[in-house]
Amino acid sequence: MTKSLLALLALLIISASLHAQEYLGQLSANPYAPDSTGNPYGQYGSPSAPNSINNPYGPYGSPYSPTSAHNPYATEAPRVIAPDGTYLGQISANPYAPDSTANPYGQYSSPYSPTSINNPYSQYGSPYGSQSARNPYASEGPSIVSP
Numbered sequence: 001m002t003k004s005l006l007a008l009l010a011l012l013i014i015s016a017s018l019h020a021q022e023y024l025g026q027l028s029a030n031p032y033a034p035d036s037t038g039n040p041y042g043q044y045g046s047p048s049a050p051n052s053i054n055n056p057y058g059p060y061g062s063p064y065s066p067t068s069a070h071n072p073y074a075t076e077a078p079r080v081i082a083p084d085g086t087y088l089g090q091i092s093a094n095p096y097a098p099d100s101t102a103n104p105y106g107q108y109s110s111p112y113s114p115t116s117i118n119n120p121y122s123q124y125g126s127p128y129g130s131q132s133a134r135n136p137y138a139s140e141g142p143s144i145v146s147p
Contacts, residue, residue: 021146022051022145023143024037024044024053024060024143024145025037025042025043025044025045025052025053026044026140026141026142027117027133027141027142028133028135028136028141028142029134030135030136030137030141031136033139033141036141037053038136044144047061053069053070053091053144056070060078067146067147069091069092069093069144070093071092071093072093072094072095072102073094074092076147077090077091077092077094077100077147078092078144078145078147079091079144080101080108080117080133080142080144081142081143081145082131082143083131083140083141083143084131086115086124087115088101088108088116088124089101089107089108089109089116089117090147091144117133117134117142120134124142
C-alpha cells in the first residue's frame with residue numbers, strides 16, 4: 001500500500017511539473033515597463049532574451065518553433081491571460097487556429113469580440129484601457145504564459 005501511494009504521489013508531482021506554465025512577460029505596447037514585450041531592452045521584450053517572443057532564435061519567437069508567437073503554423077503558441085484572469089487566446093501568427101489572436105473571425109481576434117485584444121472598444125484592446133495590450137501607458141496589460 002505504501003509503495004503504490006508513493007508511486008502515485010511521484011506521478012502527480014511529475015505531471016504537475018510538466019504542465020507548469022512559464023511567465024513570458026506582459027503583452028503591452030509600453031516601451032518603458034520592465035515586463036513589457038514592447039520594451040526592447042527588457043527581459044521579456046529584448047530580441048536577445050532567451051524566452052522573449054521577440055527573439056527569432058528562441059522557442060517563443062522563432063518562425064519555425066511549434067510554440068512560437070511568430071510561426072504561422074504553430075500548434076502550441078503562448079497563451080494570453082488578462083489581469084482579471086480572463087483567457088484572451090493564443091498570441092499566434094496562425095490565421096486559422098480558432099484561439100489565435102491573428103484569426104480575424106475568431107473570438108480572440110475579431111474587432112467586435114469583447115475578449116479580443118484587437119477590439120478598440122473592449123477593455124483588452126482599447127488604446128485607453130488599463131488592462132489593454134494596445135495602451136502604451138497601461139500599467140497592467142495581459143500576461144503571456146507558455147503553453
